[in-house]
Amino acid sequence: MEKPLILITNDDSLKAPGIRALIETIRPLGRIVTVAPDRPQSGTAHAVTISHMLRLDLVSKSTDYEEYCCNGTPADCVKLAFKIVLNRRPDFIFSGINHGTNTSINIIYSGTMAAVLEGALAGIPSVGFSLNNYSLNADFNPSKKFVRNIAEKVIANGLPQGVCLNVNIPDVPGNLIKGIKVCRQSEGTWKEDFDEREDPNGRKYYWMKGVFVNIGDGQDTDQWALDNNYVSVVPVQFDLTATQAIDPLKSWF
Numbered sequence: 001m002e003k004p005l006i007l008i009t010n011d012d013s014l015k016a017p018g019i020r021a022l023i024e025t026i027r028p029l030g031r032i033v034t035v036a037p038d039r040p041q042s043g044t045a046h047a048v049t050i051s052h053m054l055r056l057d058l059v060s061k062s063t064d065y066e067e068y069c070c071n072g073t074p075a076d077c078v079k080l081a082f083k084i085v086l087n088r089r090p091d092f093i094f095s096g097i098n099h100g101t102n103t104s105i106n107i108i109y110s111g112t113m114a115a116v117l118e119g120a121l122a123g124i125p126s127v128g129f130s131l132n133n134y135s136l137n138a139d140f141n142p143s144k145k146f147v148r149n150i151a152e153k154v155i156a157n158g159l160p161q162g163v164c165l166n167v168n169i170p171d172v173p174g175n176l177i178k179g180i181k182v183c184r185q186s187e188g189t190w191k192e193d194f195d196e197r198e199d200p201n202g203r204k205y206y207w208m209k210g211v212f213v214n215i216g217d218g219q220d221t222d223q224w225a226l227d228n229n230y231v232s233v234v235p236v237q238f239d240l241t242a243t244q245a246i247d248p249l250k251s252w253f
Contacts, residue, residue, distance in 0.1 A: 031065075103130075110128070142172070166236050
């Protein structure tokens with residue numbers, strides 16, 4: 001059988017250790033093409049570039065593997081892969097492994113998950129992987145077994161139309177990870193503030209800071225799973241319709 005064509009991307013840049021771990025893990029599963037940003041793009045969410053030129057550079061090419069870097073966002077990388085690099089849609093998209101969690105509402109800010117949602121919009125089975133460690137020195141080795149397991153199941157079974165997966169992995173030794181839980185997204189919020197600072201020219205500038213607060217306490221949520229050393233798997237869709245509000249709103253008009 002022909003090997004599946006797999007697109008790999010991320011939001012931490014092509015140089016990030018997380019994407020190198022993902023490439024190493026996924027590479028035996030198909031023909032791999034990596035298109036990733038040339039610099040960190042965390043927090044860009046589903047932004048696309050319309051105000052300046054996009055550039056795409058071939059980094060390396062060998063049997064069953066190609067690697068490109070792009071000066072755009074993760075969503076740009078996926079779009080360019082479809083239209084320029086591959087000239088077709090890939091069979092699967094895997095994004096990550098992100099340096100830091102994407103549980104709860106973090107998904108709406110995440111460039112890692114924006115790439116995955118872009119895949120779901122195109123009808124491509126897509127998965128975003130994140131490790132609960134923001135350091136560039138994070139140890140991704142315990143993650144690889146679970147990344148491989150989930151990727152193999154998605155390749156074998158596909159995903160429902162319009163659905164992608166948000167996978168978060170606890171930052172603990174492999175023997176302490178209890179397993180995989182399919183969950184719902186936790187309720188949460190960011191308590192944010194801004195440091196006011198002054199540059200050498202005396203002009204004020206601001207630096208965002210904040211603390212994530214988990215509001216929900218259900219044991220069926222991704223945040224609970226991560227906090228209790230489970231790999232969380234949340235099925236995600238791009239339809240943001242609040243269906244429960246449709247009937248009440250109809251009564252207004």
